[in-house]
Amino acid sequence: MSTVPTVTRDLHAESEDLLTTAAYTTRFDKLVAWGRKNSLWPLPYGTACCGIELMSVMGPKYDLARFGAEVVRFSPRQSDLLVVAGTITEKMAPVLVHIYEQMLEPKYVLSMGACASSGGFYRAYHVLQGIDKVIPVDVYVPGCPPTPEAVLDGVMLLQKMIESNQPRPWKDNWKGPTQ
Amino acid sequence: MSQVEELKSELTEKLGSDIQIKTEFGDDVLEISKDKVFEATEHFKSTGRYDFLMDVCSVDRQEREKRFDVVYHFYSSKDNRRLRMKAQLGENEKIKSITPIWKGANWFEREAYDMMGIQFEGHPYLKRLLTHHEFVGHPLRKDYDSNRQQHCSKAADLHFEDDETYVPDPNKDLIPLNIGPSHPATHGTLRIMAQLDGETIHRSNVELGFLHRCFEKMAETHEYNQIIPYTDRLNYCSAPMNNVGFCKTVERMLGVEIPPKAQAIRIILCELSRVIDHIVCIGANAVDLGALTSFFYLFNMRERVYSLFEKLCGARLTVSMTRVGGMANNPPEGWFDDVLETVATLRKGVDEIDRMLTNNKIWIERTKGVGGISSEEAIAFGFTGPCLRATGVNLDLRKANPYYGYDQLDFDVPYGTSGDVYDRYLVRIEEMKQSLKIVEQVAKNVPGGDFSIRDKDIVLPEKKDVYGNIEGLMNHFMLVIKGLQPPVGDIYDATEAANGELGFYLVSDGSKRPYRLKVRPPCFAIYQSFTQLINGGLLSDVISILGSLNVIAGELDR
Known part of the structure; x- marks a missing residue:
């Protein structure tokens, strides 16, 4: 069965059985997942070079709107997808945690680029060696910076996770920053 | 005498x-x-x-x-x-x-x-600037290990230079306001702390260092050609200009001159970068003031230039195209024709933006007479680039100290009068037009010859030689082991980057890694003036002034 619930209405149908003519059934959790998947509101946490590539992702050529995610919100209370695009330094880490904690459930995190995922080639005294030390991450997108196609791929992967209600133990068992 | x-x-x-x-x-x-x-x-x-x-x-x-x-x-x-x-x-x-x-x-x-x-x-406020407030020690000292991180437990509280231990009192105080670092108009990494009297900024302070990723320490622990990718990430809006600035410094120290073809390619890369850097600046500035359309128009143009870079080297943003001694490789067949074609499209695009904004009433109201600075003040702060020229000082290193044959090219340096946001915008628009003119001139007459010098102690041999003959293999091996070794001494060299004078101060001890590499980032000096520019003005003007200074965190915090 398709997971996309569509309602068709045949006004001329003679049958009185609504179930066969005017409705299409699905499970409630699937309906919700479908809605969530197609209306991700990203918070672009762009701090460095990846932020510029993220602008390309939002721009006319790659157009994240095609995935239902064009409503960019800088308020954590209004968004459900945190896109961390760029290097997170030790100075920035508490701010990032603060923003993440302010987001309402359900919330997802996409780590864009090498720096956010692991510190990248900045094995240095002031750079956080991966944001997963302070917040749980759902999707890692590799690259320095990743191409917009790679970011779109990451978003699609996240959509699949949401659609299938995939368990997220890394988030459910999250105990807070390890540092 | x-x-x-x-x-x-x-x-x-x-x-x-x-x-x-x-x-x-x-x-x-x-x-x-x-x-x-x-x-x-x-x-x-x-x-x-x-x-x-x-x-x-x-x-x-x-x-x-x-x-x-x-x-x-x-x-x-x-x-x-x-x-x-x-x-x-x-x-x-x-x-x-x-x-x-x-x-x-x-x-x-x-x-x-x-x-x-x-x-x-006698310094008025000698406090930490780039590292966080819980940091202990001084990281650029030679005895500080580059990989010793220190964690920060919480962000610094609101504070002002004349009031370290500021505690807001909501009943009788002026209204405290924290803007950033995660704020749409502060580009992700700048923090402004302000105290408001109604809508007017009574006093303010800035905190930076949120993107301090230790460029200078990384440069001390890497070899010369390995530093080039790090330079990309200084001003990431115009990455090739940083590559060129760094390589030019090392080349001057080595006393080599790169071939004319490499110079031509570098000029093309630099000027295209200048255009796309100004695109981000004007585009972001307009978005912050509510004109989202211009962002979409401008980003289309940026994509065109990205495609050119991608053809040249495979990367879009962080290209790392230069090497000490020249370029990494020859451009593909027909690339210069693509450049000319792109220039024609960009020219149309710039005109479009010009028409959309220059006479736009809202744009003028929001920018004219806002954030002005006199030329004397600007010089005292160390302004360079478009922000300095907007105040009426005609200083451009491409004219004052021409390199790579800029003196042979026909172009003008625009400058303004009042140094306000609108003048900065106008200077940038005209600079984009002039840069396109330069690219056109160079791309039409690209000199032949090699794209790099062939000194076996500086440049790696081409791959066909490494795999094809024993001498190539040996030279490759030797250079990788020994590294590129400039003479002992120090040198300061500057180029005119999109934001102003980008300087590299390189200290060499004769080994394959720099002993010290200090970057003189143009927007660092410019951003110093920020609190002075916004104090006494309206809160909404903060946004338009910040956008017009084009503060790029990668280069500000390094």
Whole structure:
């Protein structure tokens, strides 16, 4: 069965059985997942070079709107997808945690680029060696910076996770920053 | 009498004996005792012999008795001469701050304190600038391990320079307001702390360092060609210009000249970068003020240039296309024709933006007369680039100190009158047009020949030689093991980047890694003036002023 619930209405149908003519059934959790998947509101946490590539992702050529995610919100209370695009330094880490904690459930995190995922080639005294030390991450997108196609791929992967209600133990068992 | 002798006699008269001026790699270097730094600087400022203070930094000579060198870079726009003034300083000694003479020294001195623990006596606010407030130690000292992270438990509270322990009182106080670092208009990494009287900014403070990713320490732990990708990420809106700036510095130190074809490609890359950098600046500035459409128009143009870069090297944003000694490879067939085609499209696009914004009533109301600064103030702060030219100072290193044959090209340098946001915008628009003119001229007459020099001690042999003959293999092996080794000494070299003078101060000890590499980022000096520009103005003007300064965190915080 398709997971996309569509309602068709045949006004001329003679049958009185609504179930066969005017409705299409699905499970409630699937309906919700479908809605969530197609209306991700990203918070672009762009701090460095990846932020510029993220602008390309939002721009006319790659157009994240095609995935239902064009409503960019800088308020954590209004968004459900945190896109961390760029290097997170030790100075920035508490701010990032603060923003993440302010987001309402359900919330997802996409780590864009090498720096956010692991510190990248900045094995240095002031750079956080991966944001997963302070917040749980759902999707890692590799690259320095990743191409917009790679970011779109990451978003699609996240959509699949949401659609299938995939368990997220890394988030459910999250105990807070390890540092 | 030569200029050096003239300066020497002048200083001897003023400061007494023991004035040493030597010439190193074509630069004037003045070594002076630390007690005379203040007087000498005062002399330069009052006589106007040098009108710009470009940089203040320090070098850690761990093994020497007097451990530190404090280095000052002066520039005279009248005769295009530079002077490097060096003073030695022991570990527990203090040096007099020159901030009272030259406002622009403020942050540079704070940075030197933060990075190396240099104590500047008489500095108005000698606190950490780039590292976080819980950081212990001075990371650019040679005995600090580059991989020793220190965690920060919480962000710093709201504070002002004249009020460290500020506690807001909602009943009788002016309204405190924190803007950023995660705020749409602060580009992700800048924090502004303000106190409002109604909608007017009563006083303000900025916090930076949220993107301090230790470029200078990384440069000390990597080999010369490995540093090029790090330079990409300084001003990531125009990455190739940083590549060129760095390679040009190393090449000057090595005393080599790159072939004409490499020069041409570098000019094309630089000027295209200048255009796309200004695109981000104007586009983001307009978005912040509510004009989202111009962002979509402008980003289309950026994508065109990305495609060109992608054809050239495979990367879109961080290209790392230059190597010390030339370019990494030849452009693909027909690339220069693609460049010309793109120039034509870009020209149309720039005109479109020009029509959309220049006479737009809302745009004019939001930008005209906002955030203006006089040319004297701008020079005192160390402004360079479009922001300086908007105040009416016609200074462009491409004209003042031409490199790569810029003097052979036909282009104009636009400059403004009032130095406000609108003038900065106009200067940038005209610069984009002029840059396209330059690209067109160069791409039409690309010289033939090689794209790189062929010195086996500097440049790796081509892959076909490495795999094809024993000599190529040997040269490759030797250079990888031994590394590129510039002579001992130090050098400062600057190029005109999109934001202004991008300088690299390189200290070499003759090994394959730099002993010290200091970047003089243009927007660092410009951003110093920010609190002065916004105090007393409206809160909404903060956004338009910030956008017009084009502060790029990668280069600001390094």
